[in-house]
Amino acid sequence: MAALPPALSDTIVALSTPPGAGAIALVRLSGAAAISLVAEVFTGKRLLDQPSHTLHFGTIREEDRIIDEVVVSLFRAPNSYTREDVVEISCHGSDYIVQQLLLLFTRRGARLAEAGEFTKRAFLNGAFDLAQAEAVADLIVADSQLSHQVAMQQMRGGFSRELKDLRARLVQFAALLELELDFGEEDVEFADRTGLVRLLQEVQALVQRLLRSFELGNVIKNGVTTVIAGRPNAGKSTLLNSLLNEERAIVSAVAGTTRDLIEDEVSLDGIRFRFVDTAGLRDTTDIVESIGVERTLKRVKQAALVIYLFDLTETSPSQLEAEIEALQLSPATPILAIGNKLDVASEEEQAAFRTRPSTVLIAASRGDGLDELRQLLLARVRGEGLDRTGSSTIVTNLRHARSLEAATLALDAVLSGLTSGTGTELLAADLRHALASLGEITGEISSDDLLTSIFTQFCIGK
Template identity: 85%
Template sequence: MAIDFPPSLTDTIVALSTPPGVGAIAVVRLSGPDAIRLTDEVFAGKRLRDQPGHTLHYGTIRDDGRILDEVVVSLFRGPYSYTREDVVEISTHGSDYIVRELLALLLRRGARLAEAGEFTKRAFLHGAFDLAQAEAVADLIAADSALSHQVALRQMRGGFSQELKDLRARLVKFAALLELELDFGEEDVEFADRTGLTQLLQEVQTLVQRLLRSFELGNVIKNGVTTVIAGRPNAGKSTLLNALLNEERAIVSDIAGTTRDLIEDEVSLDGIRFRFVDTAGLRDTTDVVESIGVERTLKRVQQAAIVVYLFDITTTSPAQLEAEIEALPLPTGTTVLAVGNKLDAASEAQPAAFRARPGTVLIAASQGTGLAELREALLAQVRGAGLDRTGQSTIVTNVRHARSLEQAAQHLAAVLAGLGAGTGTELLAADLRHALAALGQITGEISNDDLLTSIFTEFCIGK
């Protein structure tokens, strides 16, 4: 894709690339045609313009003879750098004062403060990677679980992009033949084999639908699984939360209605981040504060991906359990996992009444009994969505990508319908062009300034 670089992208930019605040080291990064020259003007050490790329240099930063700090300068010459431009990274001591003074000094020398995501935007515009890979950089930085890291890394290394390019390449050949038919419209000739095109579209549509189905799982991996622990008072919800987190996070008491507000915390199970929410016990109450807690519980249930409905097996019958679950305001797609607690206090007959119920786990939260089975049951809900533990399957995690895939699927369906109905070449070609454009928007083969601005402003300044 030929790129016409606006003047702002030929400036030399500078920004702090490490988190702001006091630390051992801070890294100030420059990128652009004058990155090396500007650094040379303030760096006392080897003359950087005479040094090869991928080298480190020790020296001092000076401002009109005043030594600001002792630093190490990393030199990267384009195109062998992150942005494909000349890049200099100055490692200073992590003082806010030093960083402010250094940035001000470089700005006075002619650098411009980088915009959010501008280093990665330049890398994209210079062809270092495509748009989907660029977005994966932000996902990789934000990854806070083994799986979210794995998925982001695979996307950043081009796994998703390659799959999309293969899809587009298969469609482009037929699209070109349809366009050729339009050029010879008056001669009533067909260059594109309709049977072959139908078969290809069905295969591509199957792949697109698989990617769309993976988005639900990808959203879970990226954002975590909201898991609400609900149930009647004194079922042991706070005890269960503490046991899952392995810490005393919630107050535990025999007094009914102790928990009156939501208590949330996260834990990683086999690389998947679960956000557990302890809630107020569900019951009718005249206590104003407890009523507010119950109302909040019901609202949180409506936002949950999984509801762990905890019940006391010593006081609950199977019929009561079914009625209580039936009364929950569950949205479509929310899974309910029935968990019977206080196994240690139950008679032999009481747990037997629930063992035959599908999807029921029996535990003693205070003793830690059955927690391994509960964790496996929670993981099974996610793995049931098609989780590939090898990391080789492409998983869509980005809302923008999912929307583009939906658009592509709609236009591919229109082409298939048109082929079945004998629709003219002009309409078939138009729908196929729209499908190709939707796929191209994901990788940036087809993009516009508004789209790029929207994407890269989500990045941090120094990236």
């Protein structure tokens, strides 16, 4: 194991549970002096003699004053989260007790941990790679089945193994190109150009698949902002209430009831949707309502997905197309046209829209057609190849996506160079760039600035 930098070789301490009064709080120490520091103030079994992965009940004292009754958990290096000696103290969840313990240990030589420093030490000590470390943070904030599933798969190394396989396939050819450079004056080729083209095409296809998965991964991690837009009295508030299964928005027959944005979240089959009810779109002289319409148009343009709700009894196909066109949406923004009031619409009114793509007919007040709408929502945000068993790798991290984009550009340059007869020096340089971009994801190639940027986003006690 490589020696830690001086700033990381001392013993650190932090509260690892959320701050605030509660039944239990957990104070964690990590470092060479972690066990001895706690042993100095612990009354109970002699901690220095106890084996790893054991629990011990006793008291923490400062001279003759008892601070608290605690349970101490011992984890001896290298069999701990950080690969260092780790002590976790479970105490009563009083802010005062926690502060007294932190003061006690800092006075005795420990240092308050920085954000993410426990996980940073685990990474530096080889417990896991950088992609796995980032998955720890994703797992902590996972709030749906799919976000938990993806974070767990990455934390257990699924994504990292796939990247290492890709790099290993490229390293062999990169080594042969570097060997050619050593024998440049003799004009020899050790690397089979035809085989290299075939390999690069295979690797590029895999990288592109990972990159395409980021669109879905971003949805799984951050949710889908879905704006419900339409004319007044189309039933937008009723639809929001039906999707949430609660009376979240006021429903009234009076046009223009909704003046401001109303938002709430619901999970559909593991994917988090944030539905936004908006003011009805129409020309109005009411100042407050006109502000609501302006906010609606602005929010529609920011949406990841738009539901345009229309009244089947009052809208013709040509009117619908004109209203959707008036939204001036980006071509990349998916839009679903949802015809409401199916329960009172005539067969002729229904038939006019039944064959229109991305259109569902519903009766929001009764719940008719909502299951079909939910399935259409899921179909529009799910990427191809999502394996519900968790075996498919899905990229959820923007940093990873950018590194994959850089690797794709470098691989394209190598492929282009091979077909145009570019010299070995440039081929080797582009291939090194591709390898470096892939290595940045797992931390095989990293900088202090990159590590600082990543781990300062963690909570203090992790």
